[in-house]
Amino acid sequence: MRLIGSLTRASTPLGVFRHRNFAFVWGSTTLVGIGTQMESAVLGWFVLSLTDSPFLVGSIAAARMALNFLALFAGAIADRLPRNLLLVSVEFVMGIMGILMLALILTDLLEVWHIFAITLSMGVVRLFQMPVAQSLVGDTLPRERVNNGAAFNTVAMNIAMLCGPVIGGLLYQWFGPQGAYLVIASLYLASGMVAVGIRIERSERTSRPESVMHTVTEGLRYAAGNQVIWAVLTAAVIINLTGWTVHTGLAPIFARDVLGTDSAGLGLLLFGFGVGALSGSLGLAMAPSLPHTGRLLFVAVIMWHTMVLLFSLSGSFYLSMGLFVLVGAAFASTQVLILTLLLRTTQQEFRGRIMGLRSFAILAYSFGSMAAGAIAGVWGAPAAAQVVGVTGITLALVLAVVAPKLRRA
Numbered sequence: 001m002r003l004i005g006s007l008t009r010a011s012t013p014l015g016v017f018r019h020r021n022f023a024f025v026w027g028s029t030t031l032v033g034i035g036t037q038m039e040s041a042v043l044g045w046f047v048l049s050l051t052d053s054p055f056l057v058g059s060i061a062a063a064r065m066a067l068n069f070l071a072l073f074a075g076a077i078a079d080r081l082p083r084n085l086l087l088v089s090v091e092f093v094m095g096i097m098g099i100l101m102l103a104l105i106l107t108d109l110l111e112v113w114h115i116f117a118i119t120l121s122m123g124v125v126r127l128f129q130m131p132v133a134q135s136l137v138g139d140t141l142p143r144e145r146v147n148n149g150a151a152f153n154t155v156a157m158n159i160a161m162l163c164g165p166v167i168g169g170l171l172y173q174w175f176g177p178q179g180a181y182l183v184i185a186s187l188y189l190a191s192g193m194v195a196v197g198i199r200i201e202r203s204e205r206t207s208r209p210e211s212v213m214h215t216v217t218e219g220l221r222y223a224a225g226n227q228v229i230w231a232v233l234t235a236a237v238i239i240n241l242t243g244w245t246v247h248t249g250l251a252p253i254f255a256r257d258v259l260g261t262d263s264a265g266l267g268l269l270l271f272g273f274g275v276g277a278l279s280g281s282l283g284l285a286m287a288p289s290l291p292h293t294g295r296l297l298f299v300a301v302i303m304w305h306t307m308v309l310l311f312s313l314s315g316s317f318y319l320s321m322g323l324f325v326l327v328g329a330a331f332a333s334t335q336v337l338i339l340t341l342l343l344r345t346t347q348q349e350f351r352g353r354i355m356g357l358r359s360f361a362i363l364a365y366s367f368g369s370m371a372a373g374a375i376a377g378v379w380g381a382p383a384a385a386q387v388v389g390v391t392g393i394t395l396a397l398v399l400a401v402v403a404p405k406l407r408r409a
Contacts, residue, residue: 016148021084021140021198028195029133030156032091035098035187036126037164041270042172042180043119044252045263050112054253054377059370063119067127069363074127075356076215079349083132083139084198090128091192097122098185105178131355138343138351139200150339151285158281158332162274169267219353228294229354231403232341235297236361238399239334241368242392243304246311246385247273247327249369253381259317272321276328284336293344294409297337298400304330305392312385341409 017023047053047060078086101118104110137149171180223229247270255266307330311323338358346354368388375384400407 016141016145016152019141019145021200022137022149024194024197025087025133025136025140026152026156028087028091028191028198029153030159031187031191031194032094032129032133033157033160034164034167035094035160035184035191037160037270037274038168038171038180038187039098039122039184040248041165041168041252041267042177042184043115044249045169045172045266046177047112047115048252048256054257054381055370055373056112057249057252057373059373060115060119063116063123063366067120067124069360070124071127071131071356071359071362072216072220072353073212073356074359075131075353076212076219078128078132078135078352078356079215079219080212080352082200083136083352084195084200086128087132087136087198088192088195090125090132091188091195093125094122094129095185095189095192097125098181098188102178102181102185105176105181127359130359131352134339134343134355134358135351136198136200137339138348140198146343147340148285150343151281151287151336154281154332154336154339155278155285157335158274158277158328160274161277161328162271165270165274166267169263169265169270172263216353219350219357222347222350223354223357226345227403227405228341228345228409231399231406232297232338232345233354233357233361234399234403235301235334235396235406236338236358237364238392238395239301239304240362240365242388242395243301243308243327243331243334244365245368245372245388246308247324247331248365250372250376250381250384250388253373253376254320254385258315258381259320261317265317269317269321269324272324273328273331276325276330277332278328279325280329280332281336284333293337293341294406297334297341298396298407300330300333300337301396302393304334305389305396308385308392309389312382312389341406345409 017026043060044057048057097118101110101115104114104118134153137153138146141149167183168180171183223233251270252266255261255269259265259269261269304327307323307327311320311327314320314323342354342358343351372384372388375387
């Protein structure tokens with residue numbers, strides 16, 4: 001009986017998929033995430049092949065997030081319009097942008113500036129996807145299931161990290177960028193078709209006669225008045241400035257210049273990261289509760305950057321892949337804990353704006369990625385990763401001192 005009770009409790013988190021709308025949100029998030037991760041891996045290798053410039057590799061990664069300051073308005077709009085319809089629109093537009101890139105490649109008209117322009121445009125569109133999809137996790141589940149929903153939302157993104165880079169790397173190697181972008185555009189369109197199945201009653205949306213700017217200001221005041229919320233958002237800034245740059249902008253440079261491999265090898269390296277990320281998020285998803293979530297967040301951030309330091313010292317492909325598994329596990333744990341804390345703490349009517357601020361925090365990635373690319377261009381990728389690791393640990397320790405309420409959350 002004790003064993004049966006334990007098995008029942010362990011399987012309980014899977015009950016979130018009995019909620020039809022959440023299942024559609026999860027399916028849409030998975031598909032769009034696979035496309036996004038494929039595109040990230042393909043873009044890095046494509047730009048490196050075209051330009052042979054580590055700085056431009058870092059810059060194209062930064063361009064994906066360069067307009068993230070507009071996330072403040074995206075979050076406000078997500079609190080004013082039906083989120084399910086907004087998600088459908090965003091994902092279909094992403095599919096159209098993928099088709100445009102494919103057309104330029106096939107017609108041999110593509111130039112580097114086209115890549116930057118399309119990447120910037122895609123970044124603006126994607127600003128809406130993250131806050132809307134994450135808000136829908138809370139909208140489609142009862143309050144007591146939000147923790148599991150947040151974790152499974154991260155599982156979806158980590159399935160994407162597991163599958164996307166290796167598929168993208170192999171497609172690029174076998175069929176070139178045109179083959180990769182054909183699949184990327186198809187995944188974006190498929191995610192929009194799945195999102196069509198989300199049914200949220202219009203009566204749940206509240207009419208807001210005030211201006212969008214007023215809505216934004218109201219959300220900023222709400223976040224600033226809650227130490228847990230602003231501290232969690234600060235943690236999001238720290239990880240985007242530091243740790244995120246390694247498995248995105250720096251990974252192609254490590255693969256080619258340090259580990260001596262090709263695009264398929266890059267895909268396998270990121271596959272290891274995805275294995276760790278999926279394992280970490282699944283572990284937290286199956287946990288019935290997450291006590292001491294704030295403390296766990298600090299531990300996860302510090303472990304993430306410690307693994308980055310160890311990764312920077314490796315010259316072996318298989319050792320590096322193993323370390324990337326651990327980097328991925330710490331990364332995923334951080335993402336789950338951030339989303340859990342924000343969804344737990346935020347009132348429903350502010351959810352879109354707080355998730356918009358979460359997206360806004362990604363703007364730090366643009367600065368971090370360009371800085372890491374510049375350091376890699378001058379002193380090499382290992383030195384850049386070492387700067388990333390030390391900076392991330394230092395900033396996390398400072399935040400732990402100045403935000404005691406987050407430590408106790």
